[in-house]
Amino acid sequence: MRMPPSESVLEAFGAAADPELLDGGQGHTWRASSIVLKPAGLAVESRWRASVLETLPDTDRLRIARPVRAASGDWLHEGWEAWHHTPGRTDPKRWDEAIKAGTAFHEAIATVARPDFLEGRDNWWTRADQAAWSSEVVEEVPSLRRLMEARVPVQVRSQLVHGDVLGNVIYTPGQPPTLIDWAPYWRPTSWAAAVAVVDALCWHGADEALIQAWSSLEHWAQMLLRALLFRMITDLESSRARGKVWQPHPAYTPVVKLVLVCADSAS
Structure with missing residues (x-):
């Protein structure tokens, strides 16, 4: 209840x-x-x-x-x-506006120091984040394994970011967007944008043009790989916690293909 x-x-x-x-x-x-x-x-x-x-x-x-x-x-x-x-409403189909709002937020917090508590968190999301960025390939699920094997090491600056931007921007007519429910991670800003793109592709009707629209972001293909792994492994961790066998949602299938093509083209 x-x-x-x-x-x-x-x-x-x-x-x-x-x-x-x-x-x-x-x-x-x-x-x-x-x-x-x-x-x-x-x-x-x-x-x-x-x-x-x-x-x-x-x-x-x-x-x-x-x-x-x-x-x-x-x-x-x-x-x-x-x-x-905050009066207004969220709208996960306004993906470009959400990513721009996230960009403005990340610029505002760019100099905030990394808090110590990030190291001690242990939940579905943090375990998924760690697995997505690990160099290990450990999952037996074929789609996860393919995504993991497509990763390569990247050198990119990390900072505090919002790890769940797309559904956490409130739009009020005549006002700038309002960011809510900050989920803090210490990752590249391009990764945070990639999470929003992956969410839009999987659940909100975006197509591959959205991948191209933000392709100038740093190490874009590698960020997409890690963002998609983050979302999929979060689902896996949730299923495990409930004692269930996890099968990837069908919505992931076309996005896995798109992201792997993007990674292959960038290599």
Whole structure:
């Protein structure tokens, strides 16, 4: 059962309305008037993220969803975090705009130091990220193995990035886009764009023209390989955690072919 925030949590964040469950947010995000609330994950990560985002200015290219402090002054209360609600809607078919918003965000955080907590995270996504960037080829699933074997070493600068841009940009008429739900990774900015492209190809009707549209990004073919591995291995890890045998979703099949062709052409 999805439990809403308690009265104590609502009061702590100044949310003066009955909470309503929102779409997205993995089914655990609530809105109470102008406040959005969700269970915090890793506490140190939640506090760090809020402290970084609090300082970033809005620009004519991007707005930032602002965190809300609890009455205590902390960013968390009873395991919950809160954000100011942004009017508008997400639209994963606006892939070019999402990638541009991600680019603006990555420029804004380019000098933020790597936080120590990144090393200690252990979940489906972080294990998938590590496997996608590992030099090892360990998976018996043929499509994963082909993608892994197509990787070559690359020398490219990493920094903090948003690892899930496409569905986490809010569009409000007459305003710059607003980035929400920052999933921090220490990877190249071109990889973050590649994740958005892979998501658009797999789930939102984009075609191979989108690959070409962003092909000037650094080590593009190799970033696409790692982005697709990241998404597919996340699914694999999710299935394993539930004790299920994983089979790649049919939506991955044409994208695997496109990405392998791209990698072959770049070699």
